[in-house]
Amino acid sequence: MRQPAKESNRDDFGMQFCHPDLEPGSSFVGWALPTLSTLKFEMSNLKIFSRRKAKNENRKSPQIINHQLSMINLILCVLLLLSPSLYALERFPPPDFEGGYQMPQTQVPDARPAVWEYLDVAVLFAALLIGTWLVHKIRSRRWIVVLMLFSLAYFGFWRKGCVCSIGAIGNVAWSLGDPDYAVPIAAVIFFALPLIFTLFFGRIFCAAVCPLGAIQDLVVVHPIRIPMWLESALRLFAYAYLAAAVLFAVTSSVLLICRYDPFVPIFRLGGSFHIFILGGALLIIGLFIGRPYCRFICPYGVILRLLGRLSRKPVTITPDECIHCRLCEDACPFNAIEKPTTDWPEDQYTTDKRRLALLLLLVPVLIAGLAWAGARLGEPMSRAHRKVRLADRIYLENTGQVKDITDPSKAFRGTGQTAQELYTQANQIRSEFRIGGAVFGGFIGFVIAGTLVLLSIRWKRTDYIAHPGGCVACGRCFEFCPREHLRRGIIVNPAKDTNG
Amino acid sequence: MAEQKTSLDRRRFFGQGLWGACFAGIGTAAGFLLGKTKKPETLWQIDPSKCIACGNCATYCVLEHSAVKCVQAYAICGYCDFCPGYLEPGARLSTGAENELCPTGAIERNFIEDPYYEYNIIEDKCIACGKCVKACEAFGNGSLFLQVRHDRCVNCNECAIAAACPADAFVRVPVEHPYLLKGVKDHA
Known part of the structure; x- marks a missing residue:
């Protein structure tokens, strides 16, 4: 390496930090910065700076400078440490190059063009249309699996699981709570389109369009039937998750669904290790309990479930009529096939009615009780918002309850905002959370009560049906139905044969 | 009936x-x-005036190689011989690899004219640890700073780095102005 062109005889290292073009002492900054630096740099290193061509020889004596330095040192160090905004100063003005040097431009690579977003929407629409056609007209499990694989490849591995209908709940809720938030157009369409399809044709989206559903559906190897009461109880978690996701998004805290999306690390082959483990665990559980995420966790699934109950043309096991052969009874790994009901036993009639009346009375009690509990829970939940966490931390630091300072609090002190302003904002968020928490609790109370009521009602069913809310239209049961075999011509109807 | x-x-x-x-x-x-x-669609970006170069960008990104990279604002770079972002504070007069501050050797040093040196970021090597950014901010002109590179970023809904950012420096910027560059009048 080349030695310094001009070895300086300067002994006041503060000076050496200054750019040669700067008149020493003329600029406040020119003095301020070296003082900070002296704290960190070894003296020997500082000499290197003297390679800059020195122009000004008329300097003050080292003693005066040292005196000034020691005076300003402390004040400025404190000032500078506390305000990063001061850092953005030009300590060394850009040089005037003599050799005709062309200064390069900072490269700014473009983002993915917006066209791709519309392609995603088009693919979603096409996949939903094809899915509907496959489930209702072709009725082929094999082709549904093909579409599933396509969706897994496109929405999962190619789009890396981002822009998805489940996560879009968060975007939609966030934009309701934050008027400044620009919700992506794709997110709105991804949120609404599968809902509309479900209102018409059942949960086609779950069947073959959702990559999260597809990855789980493909690993179902040995499904175990779990009792209905357990199924209903576990599903309550999904409702709570939905309510929590909406609460945290409306308060602009966290996009819960996206942050804890269990399969995204698999799609991306990277990301949080904990989430990766969660996704792996769900897939292993999924070998035996079909689609655990869809049934017990997915917040979008519960919305689709409710809308699916109302769907115009729900998925049917049989292409035409049910012949009560019971062959499809065990076909569904997701507990969605419901048997015909028997007559209401006379002796149970009164007790059942009494129980239903009791449960109906319980509805307002549960709602009120859980709303109260939710309001109490609002404050701890508000710590999900970074401003609340920061305010708590700043309070602890300012009242001397903790000694060390954290990165966030350091950054906050650099902004020049007062602690009081932060406390006010945090209190505002806390009160939002108290109200939100009450709604959250009330909703969960309503769902629990509703589940209990629905479980205690005896529905009249004459045929084997796929529960329009619970059925994810995977198409497994089609091939169990002899009427389907007849439709495909695999077997021949002997009665028809003799007639024809 | x-x-x-x-x-x-x-x-x-x-x-x-x-x-x-x-x-x-x-x-x-x-x-x-x-x-x-x-309203215009948004992308994630780092506001360099808020960034404290804590190093979270290197580890929290969901991508295997963080979408955040260090960039050089040539217009405000001092072209120092002893670049605090390039060399270790303890470095003597040697630019040997052992004295480089960057853990991956992602900063390239080119001699321009005495005594000025140009510093370029080799983006493929940069891991966005922010070491050079911190040093340049503290002892230099602050021309090195971190930016989300949109050719790499997948623009997650819930950006994992934004969630982990202690300084609230991750902001959503309109697609038309996807970078918050230092030393450029339009953006600064």
């Missing part, structure tokens, strides 16, 4: 009414939200 029929009709009436309400509800909500999307 007649009673049975009316009860079924009533049930169907309620069902269809609910269906219509749901349909209208989704339609209204979607229309309302689509009206809101007239």
Whole structure:
């Protein structure tokens, strides 16, 4: 390496930090910065700076400078440490190059063009249309699996699981709570389109369009039937998750669904290790309990479930009529096939009615009780918002309850905002959370009560049906139905044969 | 039997009414939200005036190699010989690899003219640890700073780095101005 062109005889290292073009002492900054630096740099290193061509020889004596330095040192160090905004100063003005040097431009690579977003929407629409056609007209499990694989490849591995209908709940809720938030157009369409399809044709989206559903559906190897009461109880978690996701998004805290999306690390082959483990665990559980995420966790699934109950043309096991052969009874790994009901036993009639009346009375009690509990829970939940966490931390630091300072609090002190302003904002968020928490609790109370009521009602069913809310239209049961075999011509109807 | 029929009709009436309400509800909500999307779409970016170069960008990104990279604002770079972002504070007069501050050797040093040196970031090597950014901010001109590179970023809904950012420096910027560059008047 080349030695310094001009070895300086300067002994006041503060000076050496200054750019040669700067008149020493003329600029406040020119003095301020070296003082900070002296704290960190070894003296020997500082000499290197003297390679800059020195122009000004008329300097003050080292003693005066040292005196000034020691005076300003402390004040400025404190000032500078506390305000990063001061850092953005030009300590060394850009040089005037003599050799005709062309200064390069900072490269700014473009983002993915917006066209791709519309392609995603088009693919979603096409996949939903094809899915509907496959489930209702072709009725082929094999082709549904093909579409599933396509969706897994496109929405999962190619789009890396981002822009998805489940996560879009968060975007939609966030934009309701934050008027400044620009919700992506794709997110709105991804949120609404599968809902509309479900209102018409059942949960086609779950069947073959959702990559999260597809990855789980493909690993179902040995499904175990779990009792209905357990199924209903576990599903309550999904409702709570939905309510929590909406609460945290409306308060602009966290996009819960996206942050804890269990399969995204698999799609991306990277990301949080904990989430990766969660996704792996769900897939292993999924070998035996079909689609655990869809049934017990997915917040979008519960919305689709409710809308699916109302769907115009729900998925049917049989292409035409049910012949009560019971062959499809065990076909569904997701507990969605419901048997015909028997007559209401006379002796149970009164007790059942009494129980239903009791449960109906319980509805307002549960709602009120859980709303109260939710309001109490609002404050701890508000710590999900970074401003609340920061305010708590700043309070602890300012009242001397903790000694060390954290990165966030350091950054906050650099902004020049007062602690009081932060406390006010945090209190505002806390009160939002108290109200939100009450709604959250009330909703969960309503769902629990509703589940209990629905479980205690005896529905009249004459045929084997796929529960329009619970059925994810995977198409497994089609091939169990002899009427389907007849439709495909695999077997021949002997009665028809003799007639024809 | 007649009673049975009316009860079924009533049930169907309620069902269809609910269906219509749901349909209208989704339609209204979607229309309302689509009206809101007239605002420009956004991408994640780091506001360099807030960034404290804590190093979270290197580890929290969901991508295997973080989408955040260090960039050089040549216009405000001092072209120092002893670049605090390039060399270790303890480095003597040697630019050997052992004295480089960057853990991956992602900063390239080119001699321009005495005594000026140009520093370029080799993006493929940069891991966004922010070591050079911190040093340049503290002892240099602050021309080195971290930016989300949009050719790498997948623009997650819930950016994992944004969630972990202690300084609230991750902001959503409109697509038309996807970078917050230092030393450029339009953006600064």
